[in-house]
Structures are given as C-alpha cells and as structure tokens.
Amino acid sequence: MSDFKNKTVIITGAAMGLGLAVAEELASKGANLTLVDYNEEALTKAKNELASKYPDAKYLTVTADVSNEEAVKNYVNATVSEFGKIDGFYNNAGIEGRQAPMTEYDINMFKKVVDINLMGVYYGMRYVIPEMQKNKTGRIVNVASVGGIRGVLNQSAYVATKHAVAGMSKNAALEYGRDGILTNAIAPGAxxxxxxxxxxxxxxxxxxxxxxxxxxxxxxxxxxGKPSEVAKLVTFLLSEDNGYVSGQVIAIDGGESNIYGNS
Ligand SMILES: NC(=O)c1ccc[n+]([C@@H]2O[C@H](COP(=O)([O-])OP(=O)(O)OC[C@H]3O[C@@H](n4cnc5c(N)ncnc54)[C@H](O)[C@@H]3O)[C@@H](O)[C@H]2O)c1
Incomplete structure (x- = not known):
C-alpha cells in the first residue's frame, strides 16, 4: 500500500479505540497526524506512546470537543498551520449514549448523541472540505456503524445519528467528487x-x-472484530490506492449485518 510520508491526516477520537488503532497504522507509515480528542489525559498518553514507537511520523495533538463548532475550526486551522494541508480525515469521534427503549430515552442524552455523532461529523466535514478543495484532492472516512444501516434495540439516538452519518457521506461524495475528494463511511459491527x-x-x-x-x-x-482490522480498511480508504471508491457505506462486521432470521 502507498505510504503516508508527507501526507497529513486528522483523526478525531484518537485517544483510544478505533481512532487510536488508525493513528497507529498511519504512524507506522510515516504520516503527519493531527490527533483530536476531548480526553486530554488519554490523548497525551496515546501521543507519547505513538511517538516513542513510531518516531518517523509527526504529531500534533489538539484537545477539542467535536460538538463545539469553534473547537472544530481550531483543530482544522491548527493542522493547516502545522502541516500546510490536509490529505485525509478520519471523522471518528462518537458516543453510544445510554441504552433505553425510544419512549423512555433520556431526552438530554438524545440531544447529546445528536450533537456529537451528527453535528460533530458535520462540522468536521464543513471545515476540512474547503482545505481539501484548495489542493483538489482528499479522502474522508466517516464512522457510521451497523446501526447506520440496521435498527439496534434500545439505541434509537445512536441509530438515528449513524444513519445520518451514512447519508451525509453519500452527499459529500456527490458534492465534492469533482474536487478530487472521495468520501466514504464505514459501518463496523462489534x-x-x-x-x-x-x-x-x-x-x-x-x-x-x-x-x-x-x-x-x-x-x-x-x-x-479487532480495532487493527478496522484500521487496515480505513487506511486503504484514506490512501491514494483508493482511486474510485466514494459514497459507500462499507460494513466491517464479519458478515453479521446480512443475517435475517436464525443463523
Ligand atoms: N467499537 C465498535 O464496535 C463500534 C461499532 C460501530 C461504530 N463505532 C463507532 O466508532 C467510533 C469510535 O468508537 P470506539 O469504539 O473507538 O469508541 P471509544 O469510546 O473506545 O473511543 C472513542 C474516543 O472518542 C473520544 N470522543 C468521544 N466523544 C468525543 C467528542 N465529543 N469530542 C472529542 N472526542 C470524543 C473519546 O474520548 C475516545 O477517546 C464511534 O463513532 C463509534 O460510534 C464503534
């Protein structure tokens, strides 16, 4: 696979889980990485561990809550100041919310899930895309879920926002393909x-x-699934090896979303 030397990628939710796994894969390929998270302590720890393991990569950490529009503008501007351009965007930060049937779901929690999972992903694309347009190239991977293509019991806020992420990814692919920007969503299972x-x-x-x-x-x-397995897929989608995959919602779930009835 093509390497990421001189390629700049922003990763949100980079302190742990899937964000950290993608950071590790890209760091091993020598990328310039902007690592964004609202958990400052975990973010610093993650960056220090990556930097000692992969000293050839470059790192910028930005503490930001992705549901805050100004904080999103700031991580985009900080990336351009530090690295000069943005080639890839792993728009990953998200929360599950609390599990409850729809009619009993805590309304404030529902709004919080919308603010982070939907508005956070939208703000990210809103401010990253103009930077990619300047260079007439870019790769965006938004993180939906199997809950973005199927219903999931007791997770109405999560499912609603992940369907929205899938939809926004299709629209970004339509609107910015002419600028060389390929946008996809992944739909991980568990x-x-x-x-x-x-x-x-x-x-x-x-x-x-x-x-x-x-x-x-x-x-x-x-x-x-393992985070490292998701990281391999995301790295392909963010790389120049991906020349023509855009507007897709790609399940990575061991085949589970195809089950209907007993299996
Ligand atoms: N793990 C799975 O099985 C799975 C399945 C489907 C989808 N996803 C999606 O993948 C993404 C990552 O999930 P994960 O399992 O790695 O989660 P995680 O909770 O293990 O890690 C998420 C990271 O995002 C950060 N974060 C959360 N909200 C934030 C905010 N508002 N601003 C900045 N940072 C924030 C957290 O601090 C944490 O470091 C999420 O969007 C999630 O919905 C995960």
Whole structure:
C-alpha cells in the first residue's frame, strides 16, 4: 500500500479505540497526524506512546470537543498551520449514549448523541472540505456503524445519528467528487474497544463477559472484530490506492449485518 510520508491526516477520537488503532497504522507509515480528542489525559498518553514507537511520523495533538463548532475550526486551522494541508480525515469521534427503549430515552442524552455523532461529523466535514478543495484532492472516512444501516434495540439516538452519518457521506461524495475528494463511511459491527466494553456492561452489569460471549456467538465468525482490522480498511480508504471508491457505506462486521432470521 502507498505510504503516508508527507501526507497529513486528522483523526478525531484518537485517544483510544478505533481512532487510536488508525493513528497507529498511519504512524507506522510515516504520516503527519493531527490527533483530536476531548480526553486530554488519554490523548497525551496515546501521543507519547505513538511517538516513542513510531518516531518517523509527526504529531500534533489538539484537545477539542467535536460538538463545539469553534473547537472544530481550531483543530482544522491548527493542522493547516502545522502541516500546510490536509490529505485525509478520519471523522471518528462518537458516543453510544445510554441504552433505553425510544419512549423512555433520556431526552438530554438524545440531544447529546445528536450533537456529537451528527453535528460533530458535520462540522468536521464543513471545515476540512474547503482545505481539501484548495489542493483538489482528499479522502474522508466517516464512522457510521451497523446501526447506520440496521435498527439496534434500545439505541434509537445512536441509530438515528449513524444513519445520518451514512447519508451525509453519500452527499459529500456527490458534492465534492469533482474536487478530487472521495468520501466514504464505514459501518463496523462489534469491535473490541472501550465503547463496546461499556455497552456489554449495560447489557449485563453482573457478567459483561457473558453478554460479550452471547453476542459473539451470533456473528458468522463467532468473534468480535479487532480495532487493527478496522484500521487496515480505513487506511486503504484514506490512501491514494483508493482511486474510485466514494459514497459507500462499507460494513466491517464479519458478515453479521446480512443475517435475517436464525443463523
Ligand atoms: N467499537 C465498535 O464496535 C463500534 C461499532 C460501530 C461504530 N463505532 C463507532 O466508532 C467510533 C469510535 O468508537 P470506539 O469504539 O473507538 O469508541 P471509544 O469510546 O473506545 O473511543 C472513542 C474516543 O472518542 C473520544 N470522543 C468521544 N466523544 C468525543 C467528542 N465529543 N469530542 C472529542 N472526542 C470524543 C473519546 O474520548 C475516545 O477517546 C464511534 O463513532 C463509534 O460510534 C464503534
């Protein structure tokens, strides 16, 4: 795969989970990375570990809440000041919210999920795309979910926002393809990250491992996904090896979203 030397990529939600896995993969390929997260302590720790393992990559960290429009403008401007341009954008930060049936869902939590998962992704594209247009090239990967192509019990806010991410990705592909900007969304199934560990705690607080095992048993591969597996897909989509894939919502779920009825 083409390397990322002199390529600048912004990653949101970079302190842990899928964001950190993508940061690691791109750091190993020598990228200039802007790592964005609102958890400053975890972000600093992640950056220090990456820098000691991959000293050839360059790093800028920006503490920002992606639901804050000014903070998004700031991470975009800081990236251009530091590295001169933006080649790739992994628009990943998101939260699950709390699990509850739709009519019992806490309304403030619903709004928070919309602010982060929908508005945060939109602000990111709004301010990154003009920078990519200047160079007539760019690659954007937004993070939807299997919850962006299917319903998921008790997760109405998450599902609504992830469908929105899938839709915005298709629109960005239509509107900015002429500028050489390819935009896709990925739709991960259950990947072993801190977010998913928290979800299994909500399903079975006494025995989260039992909830995980039960979930994995329904997957055709009989296991959860690994963050490193998602990072390989994202790295391809962000690279110049991807010349013509745009406007797609790509499931990475071991085939689980194709199940209908018993399997
Ligand atoms: N792990 C999965 O199975 C899975 C499946 C489908 C989709 N996703 C999506 O992938 C993305 C990453 O998920 P993950 O599993 O790595 O989650 P995670 O909770 O393990 O990590 C998310 C990171 O994003 C940061 N973050 C959250 N809200 C933020 C905000 N408002 N501003 C800045 N940073 C913020 C957190 O601090 C954390 O470092 C999310 O959008 C999630 O919905 C994950």
């Amino acid at each position: 990947i072993k990250t801190p977010m998913v560990a928290e979800a299994f705690k909500q399903v079975n607080p006494e025995n989260p491992q039992a909830a995980e095992d039960e979930y994995a048993s329904r997957n055709p591969t009989k296991r959860l």
